[in-house]
Amino acid sequence: MTVRRPTSADVAQRAGVSRTTVSFVLNGRAGVTIPTATRQRVLDAATALGYHPHGPARQLAGGASHTLGLVLLQSAEQVAGDALLADTLRGLAAAARSRDYRVLVETFEPRGGSYAGLLREAHCDGLVISGPRVDDIELIALVEDDFPMVIQGFLPTIPAPSVDVDNEAGARLAVEHLILLGHRRIGCITNAPLAYTAAAARLDGYRAALKSAGISYDAALVAEGAFEPNSGHRAVVTLLERAPAGTIPFTALFIASDVVALGAIGGLRGRGLHVPADVSIVGFDDIALAAYVDPPLTTVHVPARELGLAAGRALLDRIARRPVAERTLLPIELVVRGSTAPPIERHRGASP
Numbered sequence: 001m002t003v004r005r006p007t008s009a010d011v012a013q014r015a016g017v018s019r020t021t022v023s024f025v026l027n028g029r030a031g032v033t034i035p036t037a038t039r040q041r042v043l044d045a046a047t048a049l050g051y052h053p054h055g056p057a058r059q060l061a062g063g064a065s066h067t068l069g070l071v072l073l074q075s076a077e078q079v080a081g082d083a084l085l086a087d088t089l090r091g092l093a094a095a096a097r098s099r100d101y102r103v104l105v106e107t108f109e110p111r112g113g114s115y116a117g118l119l120r121e122a123h124c125d126g127l128v129i130s131g132p133r134v135d136d137i138e139l140i141a142l143v144e145d146d147f148p149m150v151i152q153g154f155l156p157t158i159p160a161p162s163v164d165v166d167n168e169a170g171a172r173l174a175v176e177h178l179i180l181l182g183h184r185r186i187g188c189i190t191n192a193p194l195a196y197t198a199a200a201a202r203l204d205g206y207r208a209a210l211k212s213a214g215i216s217y218d219a220a221l222v223a224e225g226a227f228e229p230n231s232g233h234r235a236v237v238t239l240l241e242r243a244p245a246g247t248i249p250f251t252a253l254f255i256a257s258d259v260v261a262l263g264a265i266g267g268l269r270g271r272g273l274h275v276p277a278d279v280s281i282v283g284f285d286d287i288a289l290a291a292y293v294d295p296p297l298t299t300v301h302v303p304a305r306e307l308g309l310a311a312g313r314a315l316l317d318r319i320a321r322r323p324v325a326e327r328t329l330l331p332i333e334l335v336v337r338g339s340t341a342p343p344i345e346r347h348r349g350a351s352p
Contacts, residue, residue, distance in 0.1 A: 095312025171205025
């Protein structure tokens with residue numbers, strides 16, 4: 001036997017009001033004055049009957065979806081390997097729940113799909129865009145149309161609030177640590193293609209640290225990663241193959257992602273090299289596994305949950321048309337563990 005679900009008509013009959021009044025009360029319709037006693041009768045009737053308004057109907061009545069969108073501009077495989085995503089999402093969800101919102105997560109291949117419909121078709125009231133690219137025309141159009149947007153990252157040419165860490169300063173901190181240990185041949189593997197603003201900023205920090213120490217930049221010591229461990233493996237093999245046979249071209253590597261760094265460490269071991277005895281490694285992000293790999297990874301700590309929380313709060317303020325800071329930077333710190341050590345003299349142009 002099928003049990004009939006209560007309807008708004010049932011609530012109206014029990015409360016002695018019209019269905020329109022029930023809709024106004026239960027959907028939180030703004031700009032409509034309902035006497036307190038009447039409102040309470042409707043709420044009591046809905047509770048007694050176990051009635052809940054239908055989601056899409058509530059959206060149509062209230063003009064809002066009560067949903068925040070998180071757009072990840074990465075492939076599904078890259079998202080699956082994003083070790084910071086869970087903490088970022090926890091922070092964003094906490095901000096959303098504080099104001100009775102939900103979070104919708106969508107992944108889009110760079111230039112491989114449109115996310116504008118999430119806003120234009122009212123699936124979300126605002127978007128957090130994670131992993132912005134300098135060539136994202138769709139993002140520019142949404143900002144120009146004054147949709148509520150927050151960038152998790154930084155695009156200086158886009159007039160939208162951003163929440164981020166100082167990627168350039170974090171990279172400088174990492175490379176300066178290696179320089180203080182005595183390293184002078186320091187390679188770099190980026191976390192992603194340089195169209196991603198965080199990747200470009202971390203490379204800039206690497207170059208700035210070298211320049212400050214009087215060390216010449218050598219493009220042959222730089223390779224591109226792509227979010228995933230296997231990209232780190234490929235990149236470190238590429239760097240080694242650029243050098244004369246039997247030599248190690250660097251004594252240390254700054255790898256702008258812990259996940260990419262794990263792949264690079266595997267690539268070094270495949271060539272019979274050890275960390276930090278042969279090559280020191282500094283990563284970036286401080287993922288949960290960083291403290292437990294062998295050796296434990298020296299890295300730049302990124303407060304992922306706090307980033308999600310700050311982005312969520314900023315977006316909610318944008319939706320409510322409250323003032324929002326143009327740029328919010330959260331603090332970072334270097335966490336020194338066992339993957340870095342002073343260089344050994346034999347590294348200087350010698351074979352392993």
